[in-house]
Amino acid sequence: MKFTIFGLSITSAWGNGHATLLRGLLRALAQDGHTIDFFECDTPYYASHRDAPSLPFVNIHLYDSWENCLPTAQASLGEADVAIVTSYCPHGAAASDLISTKPHLFSIFYDMDTPVTLSELSRGKTPAYLPSSGLGSFDLVLSYTGGEALQRLQSHLGAQRVEPLYGWVDPDSYVRTDIRPEYSCDLSYLGTYSADRQAALEAFLIEPARRLSQKQFVIAGAMYPDRTTWPSNIRTFEHIAPPEHASFYSSGAITLNITRGAMASMGYCPSGRLFEAAACGTPLMSDWWLGLDSFFSPGEEILIAENTDQAIAILGIDHRELTQIAVRARQRTLDCHTAHQRAQRLLKLIEEEPAPAADYERVYQGVR
Secondary structure (H helix, E strand, O other): OOOEOOOOOOOOOOHHHHHHHHHHHHHHHHHHHEEEEEEEEOOOOHHHOOOOOOOOOOEEEEEEEHHOOOHHHHHHHHOOOOOEEEEEOOOHHHHHHOOOOOOOOEEEEEEEEHHHHHHHHHHHOOOOOOOOOOOOOEEEEEEOOOHHHHHHHHHHOOOOEEEEEOEEEOOOOOOOOOOOOOOOOOEEOOOOOHHHHHHHHHHHHHHHHOOOOOEEEEEEOOOOOOOOOOOOOOOEEEOOOOOHHHHHOOOOOOOEEOOOOOHHHOOOOOHHHHHHHOOEEEEEEOOOOOOOHHOOOOOOOOOEEEEEEEEEHHOOOOHHHHHHHHHHEEEHHHHOOOOHHHHHHHHHHOOOOOOOHHHHHHHHHOOO
């Protein structure tokens, strides 16, 4: 099949969690013989931080305005079998309207930021990437998170068919590497600053660093407002490009996952970072959210912290036990959470008949 996709950015992973995920998914689709056109608005922000100006498995169309993009988009859609619009696409509404005029297409809206979308709607704001008429015109609406978010996409935005497509990892890119001295530490965290994650970062990493002066910590991410108050045993990096992520994870004794508040409140919200770190054989510490045990078994494959004391206790776990936890998490990831497996699920959703309405209870609980 031919896919035409309108998204945020696939050429730059700077402050953009979509790029790494989409690269893995589209590579997996291409390996199965599918072809992909990806349309990306050439914004100055991403242009100045572009780490993948071209990719061998996707035809990237950079455009400066929707008007100039339109003829190429029309031509691509004319040859396509499947059209996808993702959340935060700068011209998502216009692309959705264009796709709705092509009845031969199987149309998909993939909300990779569902809790953010629903949070904006609850405040009376419609995100610019959504069509004004809602999501009822799409054959399928995919959500990066499950649980309650799926029901709300139907009730708030008129989506007719909703399915989860959770995060994943490309195991060709995320493998165990040698320890890099600059990243070596007892606990690492990779994530851009977010106000609704900061309290957890303080509790699970910054305060433990204050109390455990003999241990080393690393935070990698942009836009943190004031690092001068952090203890000296925290090293920081403004940005680590995706090709360095495997080395980053492999160099930490444990890595930390923190979920944004809007996502955690709805549950069933695994970050791609979880699967990336696990694929590198690194033990995971995470906050808790409903449904996490659908993806990893707490205590066996992932370690859960709810406060600073628990985080400090995790940092004291024996190396051999941590290694066993990491081995189990890596195997679970390779068995269940790879880009290839998500690509196969996507293809199945395109080809299969929609689930009966009564079956959606299983979908909402993240079972399917």
